[in-house]
Amino acid sequence: MAAKPVVTMLMDEDEGVEASRLFAELLDSRFLILxxxxxxxxxxxxxxxxxxxxxxxxxxxxxxxxxxxxILANQNAKLPEGKPISAIDVKLLQSRNILGATVDDLNLQVVVEPKEMPMIGAALAKLTGKTPGNIEVKQLYLPGTTDDTAEQITLTVIDNRHYQISWNNASFVAESGKVFEYAGMKILVGNINALPGAQFTATFLSRLNAIDRLQSQLTAQDADINSNMIRLTLTGKNQHQIMRVLDNIATHYLNQNISEQVAQDRRSLEYLNHQLPEVRSTLDRNEDKLNAAREKNGTVDLPLEAQSVLEQSVNIDNQLNELTISEADISQLYTKDHPVYKTLLDKRNTLLEARDGLKEKISTMPAVQQEILRLTRDVDSGQVLYMHLLSRQQELRISVSSAVGNVRILDNALDDPEPVSPNKYFIIFQGLLLGLFVSANVIFIRFALDKTVESSEELEERGITVYSSIPFSSWLEKSNRKSTYKIAKAFLVRENPGDLAIEALRSLRTNIHFAMLEARNNILMISGASASVGKTFISTNFSAVMAQTGKKVLLIDADLRRGTAHHIFNVVEKFGLSNILAANKPIEYTLPRVISDNLHFIGRGTLNEGFTELLMSRRFGELMRWAERNYDLVVVDTPPVLAVTDAEIIGAYAGTAMLVVRCDTNTLKEIEISQRRFERNGIKINGCILNGTKLRSYGYYRYSDIQYTYESARQG
Incomplete structure (x- = not known):
């Protein structure tokens, strides 16, 4: 009965839950994320x-x-509000009428910008902090400009008084402060504040395009709900110009509001001037009629009821007169479907119904009282109306001469010293978030697509015995990186014997000792599924570890094509395995290289062809039997089994066979195919050596290596 290997690794309690592994993968990939x-x-x-x-x-x-x-002051207080006042004013502020005046005042049809290198010019200016200066173009006209096309010229500074004009393949030198004209082109440049050689482009826009451009940069909106305040915002590249433009827009809007108010008051004043003589004439006639009636009928005392009816009738007539005057002005602002106009008409109908009711009461009185009552009512109503119109006439005259409008500029234009775009810190923060998102997704995808072996658990779940997990040696990686252009590679067991990888190899030594107790011979084959899995590293260092116990060990580099064991031992390859197999001398005369007292070495040799034939020759079997008799342990480092058939040939001579699996390199499919190849040739793989395991965020190499860490600390 074969002895079972003693596995020194202790099972980690974490069973590798996918979520935990994924989180650990993120932690392990923190450098990539960074x-x-x-x-x-x-x-x-x-x-x-x-x-x-x-x-x-x-x-x-x-x-x-x-x-x-x-005239409407009193009435509007009684009428319901319609559309919010600022909603109309917002549209007015953005109208072409207002913005066109600003375009004309500030010459916004002319757009002057520094001429910079394409793509990188602005970036270089920001990095260096150098500004190209500026040139003031007071007037510019370029023929050919339409609403669809904009003409452009190039201005090059010569000195602070002269500049060069480039237009239509022609160049001219002009002087600042003087109008320059040529072929319909007209330009007047003011101050020049730029170094000689600085170039600027001056674009002449059509008036419509200039207004549209200004509209796209302007935003008007209510500052707050029902606050009757409008916040006007303007964006642009020129920090100082946008303040001037914004103040100009606000001023034009204020002036237009005052002009409209004056024009409206004048129309109302003309209306009153026309109505007052007629009202005065009607009042005089009514007074004459009342006096005539009193002379005819003598003094007539009106009862209390009649006096009350008279007061009500006069009051109603006064209100109707006010509504009539108000309607004349409201009709200029609203249609009859507007809520304000509808309310006025409803109020008039109510007053007319009340007046009709009073007329019915008056009709029941004696004829003399009816006549006196009617005439008195006409006189009283006429007097009230006339005085009211006189008062309004005086108010309108004052309003016309001192109109202030209903618009006030609360805050003059104020710019933010810091640019609103681009928001550097916010954009960089977005880059941070996007970088984290992309890096996390890269890791997620890599994690999902990664089918390589990560832990010994994955192998054992498929019935593959893992004899040891060899930790990744950072020290060895750094050492070999330094010797990239050198032939010699670091011999870890000699140069850093306290490395965790060497501690794991010592543990492997114990496991293989028990595995070979009932093996048919003392030949140990170390193979791998693919190249670069660490076969040679394990073979050389394991052989040295075995030799340290006093056993006589022979290491044979049977990778006749790409063997590199001689680089680790830092010896020159002269007469190796391929030479021995091709020679005619007896095997007994083979002289392996002495690496240490108990470690001998046969390299790959110097021949470059016929490798498989050499391994299948009779002499290779003789060499294996000779080595078996003369050494306590024979370690054979083979080529990868999936690449060539050499390992299958060598395996027939080995009593024990180990397969090196590289963590994060080999897949389970590769391991299974490798095993089937060996089994097809009657070769039993005793187990695997998991090489290159790294410290994971979800546990020491998926197994607890506490004993290694503890021993290293104790030795230190």
């Missing part, structure tokens, strides 16, 4: 360099409730 995230942050920073700097200025305008004129 690299990707920093890369995205650098890209985001680069984006801020290539994005034009945009500044923002804003102003606050108050729009008080607007009355059509003084």
């Amino acid at each position: 690299v990707i995230t920093v890369s995205f942050m650098l890209l985001a920073w680069g984006y801020t360099l290539f994005t034009p700097v945009i500044y923002q200025a804003n102003t606050l305008i108050q729009v008080e409730p607007q009355h059509a004129n003084a």
Whole structure:
């Protein structure tokens, strides 16, 4: 009965839950996450360099409730509100009428910008902090500009008084402060504040395009609900110009509001001037009629009821007169379907119904009282109406001469010293988030697609015995990296005997000792599924560890094609295995190299062809039998089994066979195929050696290596 291997690794309690493994994979890939995230942050920073700097200025305008004129002052207080006042004013502020005036005032049809290198010019300017200066173009006209196309010229500074014009393949030198004209082109340059050689492009837009451009940069919105305040915001590249433009827009809007108010008051004043003589004439006639009636009928005392009816009738007539005057102005602002107009009409109908009721009461009185009552009512109503119109006339005259409108500029334009775009810190933060997202997804995808062996558990779940897990040696990696251009590689057991990998090989020594107790011979084959899994590293260092116990060990590098064991031992390959097998001398005359007192070595040899034939020759069997008789342990390092058939040939002579599996390199499918190949040739693989296990965030190599860490600490 074969002895079972003594496995020194202790099972970790964590069964490898996918979520835990995934989280651990993220922790283990933190350097990759860092690299990707920093890369995205650098890209985001680069984006801020290539994005034009945009500044923002804003102003606050108050729009008080607007009355059509003084006549409507009392009436509007009684009428319901319609559409919010600022909603209309927002549209007015963005209208072409207002913005067109600003375009004309500030010459916004001309757009002057520094001429920079394509793509990188703006970025270089931001990095170096150098500004190209500026050139003031007071006037510019370029023929050929339409609403669909914009003409452009190039201005090159010569000195602070002269500049060069490049237009239509022609160049001209002009002087600042003087108008230059040529072939319909007209330009006037003011101050030049730029170094000689600085270039600028001056674009002439059509008036419509200039207005549309300004509209796209302007935002008007309610500052707060029902606050009757409008916040006006303008964005642009020129920090100082946007303040001037915004103040100009607000001023034009204020002036237009005052002009409209004055025009409306004048129309109302003209209406009153026309109505007052007629009202005065009607009042005089009514007074004459009342006096005539009193002379005819003598003094007539009206009873209390008649006096009450008279007062009510006069009051109703006064209200109807006010509504009539108000309607004349409301009709200029609203249609009859508007809520304000509808309310006025409803109120008039109510008053007319009340007046009709009073007429019925009056009709029941004596004829003399009816006549006196009617005439008195006409006189009283006429007097009230006339005085009311006189008062309104005076108010309108004052309003016309001192109109202030219903708009106030609460805050003049103020710009933010810091640009609103690009928001450098926010964009870099977005780059950080995007980098984390992308790096996490890269790791998730890699994790999902990764079918390589990560732990000994995966092998044991498929019935494959794992004799030892060899930790990845960071020290060896650094040492070999330094010797990239050197032939010799580090011999770990000699140069760093306290390394965890060597401790694991000592544990492997014990396990293989028990595994070979009932083996048919003392030949140990170490193979692998593929190249670069660490067969030679394990073969050389394991042989040295076995030799340290006093056993006489022979290591044979049977990888005749690409064997590198001689590099680790730092010996020159002259007469090795291929030479021995091709020679005619007896095997007894073979002289292996002496590496140490108990460790001998046969390299791959120097022949370059016929490798498989050499291994299948009679002499290879003789060599194996000779080595078996003369050494306590024979270790044979073979080529990868999936690449060539050499390992299957060598395995027929080995009493014990081990398969090296590289962590995160070999897949379970490769291991299973390798085993089937050996089994097909009658070779039993005793177990696997898991090489290159790394410290995972979810446990020491998926098995607890506490004994290794403890021993190393104690030795230190």
